[in-house]
Amino acid sequence: MTIPNIKHALPVTRSQDFAAWYQAVISEADLAEESGVRGCMVIRPWGYGIWERIQKLMDARIKAAGVENCYFPLFIPLSFFAEEADHVEGFAKEMAVVTHHRLKSIGGKLVPDPESKLEEPLVVRPTSETVIGKAMARWVQSWRDLPLLVNQWANVVRWEMRTRMFLRTSEFLWQEGHTAHADEADARKETMRALEMYRDFAETELAMPVVAGEKPENERFPGAVATYSIEAMMQDGKALQAGTSHYLGTGFAEAAGIKYQDQEGQQALAHTTSWGVSTRMIGGVIMVHGDDDGLKCPPMIAPHQIVIVPMLRDTDEDAAVLDYCEALAKDLAALDAFREPVRVLLDRKPIKASNKRWAWVKKGAPIVIEVGGRDVAGGNVSVLRRDKLYNEAGKTASIVMPRATFVGEAVNTLRDIQASLYEDAKVRLDANIRDGARDLADLAKAFEGDKPGWVLVEWARPTGGALEKVEQWLKGEKLTLRNAPLDQEPTTGGCIFTGEKAVERVLVGRAY
């Protein structure tokens, strides 16, 4: 619903400039900011609070699956990568390299002390695959040690030339699951379990509908036998890969020496998997749920679900307003929503109430309550739902209601907001996936204009040189293959790229 003549809270709207709008949300919602350190951001309390919520809820799912958290070193000796570089073709080389261990003031200038040069440079982990592989090789001796299921929450660094906050930063926060199994079937089951965990998490906790599927060969994690992803559609129609899960076969186990004695006493290689999600998810939440007034934060991941803004006037009345707000906050905090206590904040900052209200609207707090002297006198509260900010006349839709009515309905309202954010995004996703294209010209045409969306095409799943040709053509159109959705309908025609008999359907779209 776009209502004309509304003066929105952000300096730029989605339709004016989507990329600038994205930056504006991050800035105006106090999610993050530039740090002055190349490619690294400062994640501010509201942004970090969302990450803490994601961590907490995802961690509960990971632990429920029997996976145990560990912590591995930040630094990885260069030699570990030499091994990997040998056996992995698409080895990524943009990494931060530590070469010295001391600063020294020489001639009045602070420099890396030449005498502190490391014999072997250390790489700041871009992923912990190699160092965890070596640990697994120590920990796995017998079939009794399998499956071995570990996870790590950590910061990782991949030197990026063009960065964008949350989506692509040199340092980012993530979790990386690494598992070793006795056979392929068990490892593939774990790969799909992690993928399904991510799909359900994205749709439930983040209210962000996604398509789960297998990546084509050219988009696989280097060295993986199979890579799966969840893909979310941003409001500009582009795809965001929001989580991946890899079946790695025995290649990584061979490189790291993860061997075990099976029940017959024979040595065998383990089959491994890895899977991860990162702070990138927050970028997805912004671009799926944001509007021209800022973020709309799904209640399940909102650091504060209900914010109470007292309208103070530096009069004697203020004490009564604050008492009323405190009692309200207490009653709300005693409720449970989504099987956790409701998260309420009474915002006491010495700032004008209307400024506070708009600050919370921009941050996307699901419900903002305002309480003034008149509300106290009438036993009411003024309720603003972030997902229904304006009424049909284009005014902010603040509704005065009895305090008891609001408290009685608060949990349902939070549930309703969570559900409506999902529904809106789901309708948009479904409406913007076009099924099929007659030919390549038709496919290219589908991406003309402002909101391209995705096209689901049938293809023959070409490999090698044939796939390279497909990739070349797509690149010319600024398109990519996203994934081949799981549980898809059987193909009926020919491959749009090669003309051969199609074997599956694959999503084509622009991507972040």
Place this chain on the structure above:
Amino acid sequence: MTIPNIKHALPVTRSQDFAAWYQAVISEADLAEESGVRGCMVIRPWGYGIWERIQKLMDARIKAAGVENCYFPLFIPLSFFAEEADHVEGFAKEMAVVTHHRLKSIGGKLVPDPESKLEEPLVVRPTSETVIGKAMARWVQSWRDLPLLVNQWANVVRWEMRTRMFLRTSEFLWQEGHTAHADEADARKETMRALEMYRDFAETELAMPVVAGEKPENERFPGAVATYSIEAMMQDGKALQAGTSHYLGTGFAEAAGIKYQDQEGQQALAHTTSWGVSTRMIGGVIMVHGDDDGLKCPPMIAPHQIVIVPMLRDTDEDAAVLDYCEALAKDLAALDAFREPVRVLLDRKPIKASNKRWAWVKKGAPIVIEVGGRDVAGGNVSVLRRDKLYNEAGKTASIVMPRATFVGEAVNTLRDIQASLYEDAKVRLDANIRDGARDLADLAKAFEGDKPGWVLVEWARPTGGALEKVEQWLKGEKLTLRNAPLDQEPTTGGCIFTGEKAVERVLVGRAY
């Protein structure tokens, strides 16, 4: 209580070799291990689980104090340290320095690509003081923005030549609180609040009695106006500084430019504080609560509080044993201890039951339950309390009791274990602090022998050169000043070091 003729679970006892015993606990309890990366450890699931418990409980206290979590960059430009080096005398220079951003294979050898040399080297954060200071300078404009209370959970790196797991590693995990205030009184209040939070946390959650007090001038954080610490006594009598809180005056605010407009419209410098605890606390827990059978993990921070070991025999009886154990686990998990659900693990690993029992004893699980066919038939469980492992005859004190009795008492038992761990350590601490020494010879004599403990001496709190002389003498005796305990009795005599009139009491001891 030391009972002769017990064959303990560890290969080395505390009295044989305390340092070797410490390493043995870490290894046998699967807490951590060498990573193959210099100075960095792998924290294994049981050790990391303890850290997760510490994080969760400390984080709740930090949030309850109104402090908000953020995340700041791993890398700090070298120039930030140049500023700090200018105004801080004792500037620590052993740090990991990133100088290149790419690896390249040159002549078949993987090396830092010379073309990727950074214009300005980046330092891996040894603490985030400088980068947080710069952020605060952006965030603080008016008195309305104060106090500004932020905290970060992060990994930090200080290049260490001699490392010891958990106590001193090149990379470690910690939280660092950084706050800015309008005036000295408010900043000092926050400094003491954080110190008291640490004291209460150590004594309540970790069951580790500590002495909270002010560090003497020579032990201050470089640049701080006042540094406070909590000091815990290890079983070898040495002190472990387990947490620090600093009042930084306006020096850091001046360096970083943290200024605000006060209510009168004048520009003023903020007063700042910082405070932190780290994975070092786990080293303290080991050395305070461990015994010759491994760790005794306080129930509040034990990842699993009750472990159920089914005694399976590969017979038809096994199914009934497992059913019985599952129902027991369910009943226990429905209980609350320390205001959280009881953490129960049913250990199903395909390993001999007696091996599992000893593995959990070494890990320090507070209660280990064994269930065999006979227990099922009799409606019993066999209960082993980690803090009462042996009976008077020197046998493991496993007690068979009705299942209902155990379940009914389980929460009280956990509380009792938490309390008794504290009591034991408190008795030891009190017994090993000697009050006063006649002269320096007497002081030195107090530290002869195996278990030195600490001595509380009256001193004149000398500064400058006089303090340096004290430090020199102490160093010769391998002693250090720990802290001047808070709430101490008035002094009555002269300074043991200078002969002047004493102004306070200070603890002297050996330290980690």
